[in-house]
Amino acid sequence: xxxxxxxxxxxxxxxxxxxxxxxxxxxxxxxxxxxxxxxxxxxxxxxxxxxxxxxxxxxxxxxxxxxxxxxxxxxxxxxxxxxxxxxxxxxxxxxxxxxxxxxxxxxxxxxxxxxxxxxxxxxxxxxxxxxxxxxxxxxxxxxxxxxxxxxxxxxxxxxxxxxxxxxxxxxxxxxxxxxxxxxxxxxxxxxxxxxxxxxxxxxxxxxxxxxxxxxxxxxxxxxxxxxxxxxxxxxxxxxxxxxxxxxxxxxxxxxxxxxxxxxxxxxxxxxxxxxxxxxxxxxxxxxxxxxxxxxxxxxxxxxxxxxxxxxxxxxxxxxxxxxxxxxxxxxxxxxxx
Ligand code: SF4
Numbered sequence: 159x160x161x162x163x164x165x166x167x168x169x170x171x172x173x174x175x176x177x178x179x180x181x182x183x184x185x186x187x188x189x190x191x192x193x194x195x196x197x198x199x200x201x202x203x204x205x206x207x208x209x210x211x212x213x214x215x216x217x218x219x220x221x222x223x224x225x226x227x228x229x230x231x232x233x234x235x236x237x238x239x240x241x242x243x244x245x246x247x248x249x250x251x252x253x254x255x256x257x258x259x260x261x262x263x264x265x266x267x268x269x270x271x272x273x274x275x276x277x278x279x280x281x282x283x284x285x286x287x288x289x290x291x292x293x294x295x296x297x298x299x300x301x302x303x304x305x306x307x308x309x310x311x312x313x314x315x316x317x318x319x320x321x322x323x324x325x326x327x328x329x330x331x332x333x334x335x336x337x338x339x340x341x342x343x344x345x346x347x348x349x350x351x352x353x354x355x356x357x358x359x360x361x362x363x364x365x366x367x368x369x370x371x372x373x374x375x376x377x378x379x380x381x382x383x384x385x386x387x388x389x390x391x392x393x394x395x396x397x398x399x400x401x402x403x404x405x406x407x408x409x410x411x412x413x414x415x416x417x418x419x420x421x422x423x424x425x426x427x428x429x430x431x432x433x434x435x436x437x438x439x440x441x442x443x444x445x446x447x448x449x450x451x452x453x454x455x456x457x458x459x460x461x462x463x464x465x466x467x468x469x470x471x472x473x474x475x476x477x478x479x480x481x482x483x484x485x486x487x488x489x490x491x492x493x494x495x
Pocket of ligand 1: 273
């Protein structure tokens with residue numbers, strides 16, 4: 159069936175949620191229509207986020223010692239991967255990382271630990287670091303500490319953590335093919351706890367893990383049901399030693415259509431092009447800025463990435479601009495051209 163992508167964008171801009179069938183059409187659009195799909199997604203992106211790109215910086219605060227078995231992850235103790243192993247960083251180390259992120263012009267500093275879930279001491283370390291960071295800089299703090307137990311979300315929110323990241327990773331149906339040590343429903347509970355405590359939810363997934371296109375659509379729809387404010391989309395960059403090390407990489411056009419799908423389903427959310435950007439998209443990276451309004455700069459948790467100066471150059475050359483701390487989506491949209 160031929161799709162009028164302009165009409166589809168108009169429907170979304172009018173506030174009508176994309177149907178599952180329409181979402182599937184975006185995800186399976188013919189390659190000949192890729193630029194039309196991206197243009198339509200860009201109209202939705204521009205209406206809510208202008209031409210701003212929100213730059214985030216990650217800090218791996220506890221690395222390579224996770225007891226869970228997520229098949230994509232080189233930080234799992236179940237697999238033989240060569241990654242740094244260290245325990246929870248100190249408050250001083252986290253604040254020093256935030257200082258560097260601030261220097262890089264980050265709007266959000268993301269503190270991530272490789273763990274099933276945090277101990278109360280680890281939560282307190284993140285809380286104290288967050289208080290100090292917020293005292294010094296007007297930068298958002300996002301924490302990604304795994305599954306939260308009762309009461310932990312409230313402590314993080316009280317300390318000033320703006321967002322809690324916990325990805326669903328993939329559809330409920332495909333999840334058990336990727337993770338056995340916990341359930342998809344466990345992840346949903348943590349996202350709900352974070353939101354109930356007053357934090358925004360940063361929740362997305364990874365594409366390219368042998369899932370069907372329908373799984374990507376299901377993930378997008380389920381995230382909409384959870385009302386998440388931020389949707390990071392990782393493009394699997396297969397890690398040596400993990401069960402997914404020999405997966406065929408996504409094509410750039412499939413990755414771009416997936417980003418467009420998430421933009422159409424989540425018109426107002428921060429849609430972030432996350433890990434795997436450089437390896438999967440290569441020279442087509444700038445096109446990802448048409449559906450996505452956010453990216454990580456200067457590398458990821460266990461892999462390096464494009465340097466901050468290159469990212470800023472790419473953003474400007476593509477006709478976008480890095481967002482300024484404190485500038486919300488409404489202001490960005492007002493500046494749209
Ligand atoms: S819970 Fe997180 S750190 Fe642990 S194996 Fe899964 S993805 Fe990796």
